[in-house]
Amino acid sequence: MxxxxxxxxxxxxxxxxxxxxxxxxxxxxxxxxxxxxxxxxxxxxxxxxxxxxxxxxxxxxxxxxxxxxxxxxxxxxxxISAFGAEIFMFFGNDAQKEKYMNPVFAGKRTLGLGVTEAGGGSDVAGIKCEARLDGDSYVLNGGKMFISNGQIADHFLVLARTSPPPSPEKKHKGLSVFVVDSKSPGFAINKLHGKLGVRATNTAELIFDNVRVPKEDMVGEEGKGFYYIMTFFNISRIYVAAQGLGIAHGALDRLLEYSKKYAPVSETGELSENLQLAIAEIATRVEATRNITYKAASYLFKFTPNPIVTSMAKFYAAESAVFATKRAIELMSLHGLTSDLERFFRDAKILDIWEGTTEVEKLIITRMMLKEGGA
Amino acid sequence: MEEEYEILENTVKDFNAKYVENNSLKFENESMGKEFVKLLADQGFFSMMGQSGEGAADVKTLSVVLENLAKSVPAVAVKTLLANSFLSLVNDPKITEAVANGSKSGTVTFSDLLVGPGQNGSLLLSDGKIKGEKQFVFGSDSDFIVTLLDTGELVLLKSGFTAGKKLKRLGFRSIGFSAVSVNSSDYDVLSKEGRKVLEKLYDQLSIPVAAISLGMSEAVSQKGLDYAKVRTAFGHYLKDFQPLAFELTSLIAEMEILKRYFEGLISTSPSRKEAMFLKHKALALAKDISKTSLQIHGGYGYLEDFGIEKFYRDSMALSVLFHNEEHEMEDLSTLVFETKAGFV
Known part of the structure; x- marks a missing residue:
């Protein structure tokens, strides 16, 4: 090892x-x-x-x-420019990879992923957006919410319902993924304003009003969209864990800098024990987050993803980012409040929410462990 | 709760409904405007504390007002707290009248008690002029500032100062927060033992600050309860899910206990230790409950339109602007142990 x-x-x-x-x-x-x-x-x-x-x-x-x-x-x-591109990589055909994925990886295009809707964040299978086959194309109607790159993406991968679920318990069936050109007639975008954090990122609501998508722009097989999105989440959650790791580490950097520059010291030159213990706790969380994130990544990058470890990494990284930024501001007092750390504090909270809330991640861990018998 | 406090609570509720709630985003992020500040002053909210120099200030009625103002827009409560703090220290009738009626504004800088020596700028009196720069002035857009000189005097700056570039704004964004450059011969010395006076006032703010925290907790927990009852996921209301229901319920239990404690304290003459207990727990609760309520709201909690994210920011800002963890835990530990404690 x-x-x-x-x-x-x-x-x-x-x-x-x-x-x-x-x-x-x-x-x-x-x-x-x-x-x-x-x-x-x-x-x-x-x-x-x-x-x-x-x-x-x-x-x-x-x-x-x-x-x-x-x-x-x-x-x-x-x-985040290539957000969602792994869906093409694993489920797209050669023409889609050539047309949509390669330009994104080459930095020439920007991609967005439309899954979340106004009525359901964590409940992916409960989406309402519909795609109806009409001749050579599908017609999309509905909306998507909190979509990253909303205003700047050239194309979106959009999850929509193509057939009714066979039963209320099987809502995850009958969903499909489509590539939607941002310039399509009937496609509208509303930028979301007033976010708590990650305000440099572009977030929007997408509206589809009879948007026509050529049949060939369906990704993979009809009805398997839910599985594709879940597969993607097992990838993207590792990158979100890396975001949490970065934020927690950034908070630690700032707290250490403060400790050297401003924190009161005893006659023997030592920091207060309260501060020392807080630094140790944040540093340990950073290290633990890194280890679990890299472990999850190691499984994934060998094409043997481990959703249990992935969910562990995602939720632990998010909680660590929130914890580290909060503790650092509390300890740095006005120095923290007036530094870029306040931005880190606002930014961190989204990690508890996007790509699966912390609660959902924890449920995934336990349910899969009960089913499969361990991480 | 005593009847007089209930009447006061209803008065503030009516005031919030009439003047605050429809303008909450503006009052939080931009400016409260002179007209609104005048309205606040007309209610008598700015001069409820009395003179701290004359013994124990009356923080009880003020606390009830602050608790209820904070439920709508915490920045309005904090603005009221600053005005009361100012008026508790200043005697000049012209100035006190102007601040009390809202035509002028005043603030008190507590930053000397919050950061270490030499980290807060320097103000010196020389040849009849006060010169220098004071860092971290909360309420730096005020007409008058009460602050400490390096030599320990507490002074009232009446003119001759300018606010610098606004500092980063985690919370209470409509209230000025910046360094202030001073070159003033227009000042009064309020006390030669300024630090002691400031520390006394700071102590007296324990219950008012706790009251703001509790008001925020009540408001944000109510938003969490309301949302969890109507929002569904996976075919259930959010309230039906144990992780959310248990977490919020546990925090509300804590809040209700603190409220009882708060009401008990304002009905008596609380000790410094009791006041600090309340402040310590109420500040922490406001942060925890804001976080949980934001989480219940999911992505919508992250957007300002839902009125949750401001509590998340403000609860943290409050716990830094009127509180220093290490200083206060040292003091509190000493009170609890009845001998110097918690300083290594």
């Missing part, structure tokens, strides 16, 4: 760090946050400089962690 990263992964960490140091200035981060403005320029530069190397998922993982550690809003904005 080797806990050391390989040299090329270490290089990705260094590259991400250098990129963040250069472009994630406090001025830009603050402006994006205050104005709820997507950092278009920085995202373009990141694509040009190939900050995200999709040829190696480990590199993607550590890049997310490192960029988010510097600033969550900017870090997530830079690393």
């Amino acid at each position: 080797d806990f050391e990263l390989s040299d090329d992964i270490k290089e990705a960490v260094v590259k991400a760090k250098e990129f963040a140091n250069k472009y994630f200035t406090e001025e830009v981060a603050e402006k994006s946050d205050f104005n709820e403005e997507f950092p278009t320029e920085i995202v373009a530069i990141s694509k040009k400089e190939k900050v995200l190397d999709f040829s190696n998922p480990w590199k993607v993982l550590v890049t997310i962690e490192e960029l988010v550690r510097r600033d969550p809003g900017l870090g997530i904005s830079v690393t």
Whole structure:
């Protein structure tokens, strides 16, 4: 068992760090946050400089962690352009991969994923958006809510119901995934304003009013959309765990800096024990989050995903991010309140919600353990 | 609760319904506006505390008002707290009248008690002028500021100061928060032993600050209860799911116990220890209950339109602007152990 990263992964960490140091200035981060403005320029530069190397998922993982550690809003904005692309990778046909996936991985296009709806966040199978076959195309009606890249994506992967569920208990059947062009007639986008955090990211509501999607833009098989989305969540949750790891680590960085610069010390030069214990607890959580996230990633990247460990990583990382930012502000007092840590605190909370709430993750863990007998 | 407090509570509820609730986003994020501040002042809310220099200030009625103001917009409660704090220290009739009637505003800087020596800027009196810069001034958009000089005097700055760039705004966004540059010969020295006076006032704010926390907890828990009763997922109301129901219920149990304790304290003359107990637990509860209520609301809790996220931000901001964990736990531990404790 080797806990050391390989040299090329270490290089990705260094590259991400250098990129963040250069472009994630406090001025830009603050402006994006205050104005709820997507950092278009920085995202373009990141694509040009190939900050995200999709040829190696480990590199993607550590890049997310490192960029988010510097600033969550900017870090997530830079690393979310290909959100949902794994669905093409695993379930798309060659033509779809060529047309939609490759340009996204090449940094030429932006993708969005439309699953969540206004009436149901965690309850994916309960979606209401419908797709009806009409000649050579499907006609989509309904809406999607809280969609990342909502205003900036060129295409969306959209989950819609194509046939009624066979029974109320089998709502997950009869759902399909479609590629929807953002310029399609009948497709409207409303940007969501007033988010607590991750305000640099672009979030919107999508509305489909008789949007026509060619038959060939259905991904995979009709009726299997729920499985595709769940498979994707087992991937994306690991990247969300990396976001949590980055935020928690960022909070630790700031608390350590404060401790060296401002925290009162005893006559013998020691920090108060209260502060020392808090630092130790946050640092331990960061390390534990990293280990469980990397373990989940290790399963996934060998194509043997372990949903139990994935859900453990996702919820633990989210809780650690919320915990670390909260404790750091409490201990840093006015220094925390007036630094970028307050942004980290606001940003962290979304991790408890998106890509499966913390409660849902915990239920997945237990139910799968009872079913399969352990992690 | 005593009858007089119930009447007061209803008065504030009516005031909230009439003037605050429809403007909550504006009052929280932008500005309360002079007209609204005048309305607040007209209710007599700004001058409920009395003069702290004359012994124990009357924080009881103020606390009831703050608890109820905080239910709608915590920033309004905090604005009221700042005005009361200011008026408890200042005697100049022209100034007190102007602040009490809402035509002018005043604040008191507590940052000297919250951060270490030398971390809060420097203000010095020399040749009849006060010069320098004070960091972390909450209420820096006020017309008058009560603050400490490096040499320990508590002074009232009447003019000759300017607020700098606004500091980051986690909570109470409509209230100015910045450093203040001072070059003033227009001031009064309120006390030569300024730190002691400020510490005394800070102590007296324990119950009012707890009251704001409790008001926030009541409001945000109610939002959680209401939402959980109407929102469904997986074919059930959210209230039916144990993780959410148990968590919120447990926090509400804690809140109800604290409310009883609060009501008991304001009916008597609480000791410093009791007041600090209440503040310590009420601040923590407001943070916990805001987090849980936000979680119940899911993505909608993350949007300002649902009126949850402001409690999440404000509860944390309150616990930093009027509280320092280490300082206060040291004090509280010493009171509990009845000998110096918790300082290593």
